[in-house]
Amino acid sequence: MNAPARILVVEDDDSLRTAVATTLRAEGFVVAEASDGRRIAEDLDRAAPDLVLLDWMLPGPSGILLAARIRARSDAAVVMMTARDELDDRLRGFAEGADDYVVKPFAMAELVARVTAVLRRRGRVPSVIEVGDLVLDPDGATVRRAGVLLDLTATEFRLLRFLAESRGRTVSKAQITTQVWGYEDIAPNVVEVHLSALRRKMEAHGPRLVHTVRGLGYRLATDRGAA
Structure with a gap:
């Protein structure tokens, strides 16, 4: 049996980050957390994630900048969590390496479904x-x-x-x-x-x-x- 997929949640809102991490752990994922991306290199080395859930608006480097840094250092998938849902924002995010978007406010069921779909495409969760x-x-x-x-x-x-x-x-x-x-x-x-x-x-x-x-x-x- 494959080991559970690993997810790094980067979100500065403590209550939202905790809720997301709790939900994902209940789904069987291994979850690490970070409140900003100032130490993204260390966080990637520590968590070795298969997927990074990344807030766009963060203190320090923005999520859009971090997406490019993650792509340069890791093969982890990137799913953006953001209230910015204009077409230009989405296109910019995809250009910087985002695999998908979850628009705030979101339901946890949608978040889990999107994360699972991305991980399934990468062969990190069972297909059936x-x-x-x-x-x-x-x-x-x-x-x-x-x-x-x-x-x-x-x-x-x-x-x-x-x-x-x-x-x-x-x-x-x-x-x-x-x-x-x-x-x-x-x-x-x-x-x-x-x-x-x-x-x-x-x-x-x-x-x-x-x-x-x-x-x-x-x-x-x-x-x-x-x-």
Whole structure:
């Protein structure tokens, strides 16, 4: 079995850094923390991270400068945490080596899903996701339930993949539309229509796995308890 992926969280907001680190540790990652990037070389040597979660606005060197320094010294992935979500900001970040962005304020489920997706592309987390008798293979773009291959549309597969990557946690409609369709502004019933079709295909071979959490969103889990 591969060793857990290592993550360095660089964030000057103590409460946010602690919340992010706690969440990632609960997901099984090995997490190191830093409140700024003044000693980024030492932090990289100490933590040997597979991925750096990097705040843009930091005391001392900014995250955008640190991204370039990290790229020069390490092969770690870089995910920016920032309130700066204009296209020019994103393009600049990608030009300096960012692999992805998480825009503040963010839900922890989205953060974990994005981190997991980046690490999966680098081969640092298992490709296959299993929830009960559900087996989702992102690389092969296949889903099996109780051993039966499910015939999903591309949208249903993206929807189930996001729910599977966020398994055990409640995700909102806004998070789903952003992750599955790329934007929030879609017709209110679109998520329900695709979820209903997905549920029918899944529940033809076993009990319900996608649960509605009233007033909050949806949760993929083998139990019905609230996330």
